Amino acid sequence: MPKELSNNTPLNKEIVEKILRSTGYDCVGYASIREVRQMVNQISEATGKEFIRMEMGIPGLPAPQVAIEAEKKALDEGCAQMYPAIDGIPELKHEIKRFVKNFVNIDVPEKNCVPTVGSINGAFASFMVGGRLSKEKDTILFLDPGFPVHKSLVKMIGLKQESFDVYDFRGEKLRDKLESYLAKGNISTILYSNPNNPSWICFTEKELQIIGELATKYNVIVFEDLAYFAMDFRKDLSVPGEPPYQVTVANYTDNYILSISSSKAFSYAGQRVGMLVISDKLYKTKSEYLKNFYISDDFGKSLTLGALYAVTAGVTHSAQKGLAAMLKACNDGEYNFLEVCRVYERIAKACKKLFTENGFKIVYDMDEDQPIADGFYFTISYDGFTGEELIERLMYYGISAIALGITGSSRREGLRACVSFIRKEQLPVLEERLKLFNEHHK
Numbered sequence: 001m002p003k004e005l006s007n008n009t010p011l012n013k014e015i016v017e018k019i020l021r022s023t024g025y026d027c028v029g030y031a032s033i034r035e036v037r038q039m040v041n042q043i044s045e046a047t048g049k050e051f052i053r054m055e056m057g058i059p060g061l062p063a064p065q066v067a068i069e070a071e072k073k074a075l076d077e078g079c080a081q082m083y084p085a086i087d088g089i090p091e092l093k094h095e096i097k098r099f100v101k102n103f104v105n106i107d108v109p110e111k112n113c114v115p116t117v118g119s120i121n122g123a124f125a126s127f128m129v130g131g132r133l134s135k136e137k138d139t140i141l142f143l144d145p146g147f148p149v150h151k152s153l154v155k156m157i158g159l160k161q162e163s164f165d166v167y168d169f170r171g172e173k174l175r176d177k178l179e180s181y182l183a184k185g186n187i188s189t190i191l192y193s194n195p196n197n198p199s200w201i202c203f204t205e206k207e208l209q210i211i212g213e214l215a216t217k218y219n220v221i222v223f224e225d226l227a228y229f230a231m232d233f234r235k236d237l238s239v240p241g242e243p244p245y246q247v248t249v250a251n252y253t254d255n256y257i258l259s260i261s262s263s264k265a266f267s268y269a270g271q272r273v274g275m276l277v278i279s280d281k282l283y284k285t286k287s288e289y290l291k292n293f294y295i296s297d298d299f300g301k302s303l304t305l306g307a308l309y310a311v312t313a314g315v316t317h318s319a320q321k322g323l324a325a326m327l328k329a330c331n332d333g334e335y336n337f338l339e340v341c342r343v344y345e346r347i348a349k350a351c352k353k354l355f356t357e358n359g360f361k362i363v364y365d366m367d368e369d370q371p372i373a374d375g376f377y378f379t380i381s382y383d384g385f386t387g388e389e390l391i392e393r394l395m396y397y398g399i400s401a402i403a404l405g406i407t408g409s410s411r412r413e414g415l416r417a418c419v420s421f422i423r424k425e426q427l428p429v430l431e432e433r434l435k436l437f438n439e440h441h442k
């Protein structure tokens with residue numbers, strides 16, 4: 001049990017207590033992200049104190065001007081009047097193909113590069129088709145911790161799911177663990193994010209090779225969620241056509257879907273446009289079983305003209321134009337999308353230092369033998385607290401985060417902290433609050 005709450009917290013104890021109890025939760029650490037957000041707003045207003053807000057994974061940077069201008073121009077020229085192609089307008093497909101060649105170093109036909117309404121929509125469509133290739137393979141395997149919405153999608157469409165926390169199975173240990181699931185024959189798709197939300201671990205080349213080899217052996221699709229594309233800032237992945245490139249399972253299997261979000265690396269979340277890049281083998285895959293759900297036995301057609309047509313009928317025309325212009329600028333070396341995002345790295349480094357100097361531990365701290373990168377998220381714990389208890393206690397100190405419990409993590413003592421809303425000038429306040437927290441609890 002955590003120590004008793006001090007009377008000398010940075011935010012008025014009675015006010016915070018009253019608001020937290022009014023939610024009906026015994027411990028607010030169990031609340032959803034959006035509920036935590038609401039409570040934080042209420043407490044902030046009632047106490048007049050600004051929070052260090054680390055609960056939401058929302059990009060904190062302005063959208064690139066090159067994309068905004070292209071959207072405006074496209075609208076002025078009348079694109080709003082026309083349905084966009086469901087599988088993507090030609091100029092966007094062309095730039096996606098160039099982009100993955102330049103920044104991932106893989107070759108795919110333009111046809112296989114498909115925009116989606118954010119990467120969540122891409123995952124939805126991929127599950128809807130990938131999960132219907134065979135009757136036996138009706139289960140999605142999540143390499144956790146992960147993004148809870150993916151699990152909701154799988155549940156909503158009536159597929160099954162399994163998961164395990166990869167942290168205890170890093171390196172060569174991953175092989176036997178993963179094979180123990182795949183050998184059962186029920187897994188259609190493996191999904192993970194890399195860099196990982198919430199832990200910011202990144203798979204090593206060795207681990208990606210293991211995943212790729214086993215995916216080929218058991219004919220399983222790998223859905224590689226690159227929501228935080230190229231944001232492993234330990235390496236400079238920003239130069240088109242030059243190594244190092246974004247690491248990927250595509251180098252180890254020909255049965256993959258890469259999902260690239262424009263929300264975080266490109267600060268374009270509001271326009272809801274992401275991309276699927278599908279291996280040619282998978283795109284051309286045929287299965288009689290698909291015909292129970294789609295008009296075709298063909299994976300590519302079922303995904304585009306089946307699932308995406310039925311769910312969204314394509315991505316907003318101007319958003320496609322904006323993304324195409326942004327990718328073109330990246331491909332031509334005229335816009336360095338990662339330079340802007342590096343602010344997340346600097347803030348994360350500073351925050352991690354403050355937390356660890358004040359008695360906190362980084363929960364997911366290593367990629368095999370290398371410390372994890374500094375980026376959009378990091379995970380923390382404090383001795384004597386479960387994640388849920390720690391969330392609640394930190395509220396009195398004006399710091400908000402979410403518990404790792406909802407992400408499939410086996411590390412129940414941990415919290416996820418997101419750095420995107422933290423401003424440099426808030427760091428001294430964070431330091432003062434963490435010092436006080438540590439004094440009260442060590």
Ligand SMILES: Cc1ncc(COP(=O)(O)O)c(C=O)c1O
Pocket residue numbers: 057117118119120121147193197225227260261262263269273274
């Ligand atoms: C791991 C992961 N995948 C997917 C998404 C969704 O991204 P999008 O905005 O492209 O739908 C997020 C957003 O936070 C995420 O963290």
